Amino acid sequence: MANDRIADHGLLADGRSAALVDRNGSVNWWCPERFDAPSVFARLLDPNGGHWSLRPRGRFEVHRSYLPGTLVLRTVFRTGQGEVTVTDGLALEPGARGHQIGRRSPRALVRVVEGVSGVVPMAMSYCPRFEYARRDAYLVRRDGTLRATAGPTTLTLDASLPLASTAGEATLDFEVHAGQRETFTLRYAPTYGEAPAVPTVDDPDPLAETVLGWRSWAEEHPFQGSYAELVQRNALVLQGLTYQPSGAVVAAATTSLPEELGGDRNYDYRYAWLRDFCLTLRALWVAACPTEAGRLFDWVASAVGRVGGSQVPIMFGVEGERELDERTMETLRGYADSAPVRVGNEAWRQRQLDVLGEVLDAAWRLRDHLDPMPEEIRDLLRDLADQAATSWREPDAGMWEARDAQRHYLSSKVYCWVGLDRAVRFGERLGDADDLARWTRQRDEVRETILREGWNADVGAYTGAFGSDRLDASVLVMPIIGFLPAADPRMRATINLIDRRLGHNGLLRRWDGDPATFHLCSFWLAQCLTLAGERDRAARLFEIIASKANDLGLFAEQLDPRTGEQLGNFPQAFSHIGLILAAWQLSTASTGATYSEEGYP
Missing domain, CATH: 1.50.10.10 (Glycosyltransferase)
Structure with a gap:
């Protein structure tokens, strides 16, 4: 859905940029380089502005909350087939605590899907649009990832499941069973610069350091x-x-x-x-x-x-x-x-x-x-x-x-x-x-x-x-x-x-x-x-x-x-x-x- 209500969105942040994700599991705004940089997702401002959606297929109910003391968002989707959670966060640098969090952000948006009960059919749609939707993305498969480059900006999408892609969009239909976990990591890097180290889809808990970082600040x-x-x-x-x-x-x-x-x-x-x-x-x-x-x-x-x-x-x-x-x-x-x-x-x-x-x-x-x-x-x-x-x-x-x-x-x-x-x-x-x-x-x-x-x-x-x-x-x-x-x-x-x-x-x-x-x-x-x-x-x-x-x-x-x-x-x-x-x-x-x-x- 495009142009969801403003209040339907949650904030993700990493000390350099912010992303907004709605109740339906769609990231509708992200300017990954820094707050005032060009967007790669702007569906908040236009139905065709770019998005990254991860949600159950069919009807569902939603309950969401931040993990205590963090800006890591957990959305619980309840369906007729079962229950699944999607945990979203902009990654913080490993080991950073207190006043040091966010100084050297990995520039990575991490999404973790976990089955709670039953078997839930899921759908993913990834459609980046660069520079306030001025540029369509061309997705190229490289080393098991999907890479999209437009001028100075490169996005690399990695997933624990194989992704299907066309020139400008990647999609995936999959099922999540109780106890199953699937991870998606989207990282930004300057096209002509060095890419920072980011959590990987093989990491057993790719948002653990981010949670600890936020909590260390809150506890102080x-x-x-x-x-x-x-x-x-x-x-x-x-x-x-x-x-x-x-x-x-x-x-x-x-x-x-x-x-x-x-x-x-x-x-x-x-x-x-x-x-x-x-x-x-x-x-x-x-x-x-x-x-x-x-x-x-x-x-x-x-x-x-x-x-x-x-x-x-x-x-x-x-x-x-x-x-x-x-x-x-x-x-x-x-x-x-x-x-x-x-x-x-x-x-x-x-x-x-x-x-x-x-x-x-x-x-x-x-x-x-x-x-x-x-x-x-x-x-x-x-x-x-x-x-x-x-x-x-x-x-x-x-x-x-x-x-x-x-x-x-x-x-x-x-x-x-x-x-x-x-x-x-x-x-x-x-x-x-x-x-x-x-x-x-x-x-x-x-x-x-x-x-x-x-x-x-x-x-x-x-x-x-x-x-x-x-x-x-x-x-x-x-x-x-x-x-x-x-x-x-x-x-x-x-x-x-x-x-x-x-x-x-x-x-x-x-x-x-x-x-x-x-x-x-x-x-x-x-x-x-x-x-x-x-x-x-x-x-x-x-x-x-x-x-x-x-x-x-x-x-x-x-x-x-x-x-x-x-x-x-x-x-x-x-x-x-x-x-x-x-x-x-x-x-x-x-x-x-x-x-x-x-x-x-």
Whole structure:
């Protein structure tokens, strides 16, 4: 089946790339070289985009789950003839444990079929389509394997059973008896490079090292608080979205899954945003450990480099690339015919002033790990503070990346305040007396301006932009980052009004007219209610939002309030970050801890 529901998919990851496999046993998305590389399977975006299906013939029921503490997926197929399991994983390198997993991925997708009871007829279909379905594959049998090459990419399929093939597809019909095991291994290698060692079909347990690797990471990162199991599962998802060679965390594993069916807001999210950076780092700090948070900050510092007076890029490729020009893939129809399919993201050219504060805020969170502070980090942070001091009065594209016009977005001003506030807190570690005086003056002026211009008395709330009467859920960051207490009368009125006007059964849209609710904003609301002293109400809301994940605990970006369908790129880091931070906020409230002046861990 093509264009299965977004939420029907599970995530496989190996520290460099991600694959999505649906409930029917079809791998519908994989970019094996790295997250943002060309796809070899893209049926998620087009019926003819390429796939690798492994499923029973005839009718079946499905139950699936991750092996505990891993991103190895086990699907149980129950049929009238018996029961069979398919265990899927992107292989991790043998022997890698803890923080070392994923650094040198074998680039191999392993699928293990095991008979549980009876005799189950099975069918396999393997149809790679290279470079976003621009190239058909020609399969060549070599040394008992099927090899497909298209330009720089070579795939080699090995199986414990003989495969039949035509020019562009391999098929296999076979039966699995109780106790029988069959193994399939698909490995990627650059056509003109050396192929890495991968698990073989003769290996008695080809995913054993992968399971041990994931569990070693999970065991090092226990979360002591409410919803511990849920937080750890979401932390694993963030780890799965991490490009391990650099430490960058991508916003999602996919491109062009639509915010609205039939709409054109279909963007490529396989990159790392500074917009997400601050929240990502906090979530890693809470749910993992400072090692991951520190690696992420090191990557950002390296990617941004020396700023001076130039515009700070808002996003990067996973190895720090800046030019991410957007183009349309005419070879793919789009998910549910929602065109266009885009590769690259033109938002890299935008100015978003919030990034200045996000990087400074992250540095403040890591201040103990930046003592002594390296000279290049000090220069970067000083440049960012100087930019916040001089540019906060200017309009920008805002955190939702508006493509129509620049505005004086409230959240952007708030994050400029955050940047200046953290710079002042660093004190002499960051600037001299003149710097600190200048940053302090600008910080106070930003705050006064936000409180005066951001409040709309006619609406009775802080609105999304100066002079606007439009509510925007992005202003919920104000209490979360410590700009205003949630119990402040105007802030409390804003929270209540956003809940009433943008809410749908507890879930929030970003703005009035947004076609779907946005998971991160819903979790922000739960955080704000907790900070306002309404923990029971916040907990009920949190549990409603958490229940909207799919059966594997995965979130897309948004949820259609009419149909309950998940929409947008998948899985979305923002959504999982929101869950982790809301769970932390609830845990802090349940322990009776006092509200910290920063308002977050």
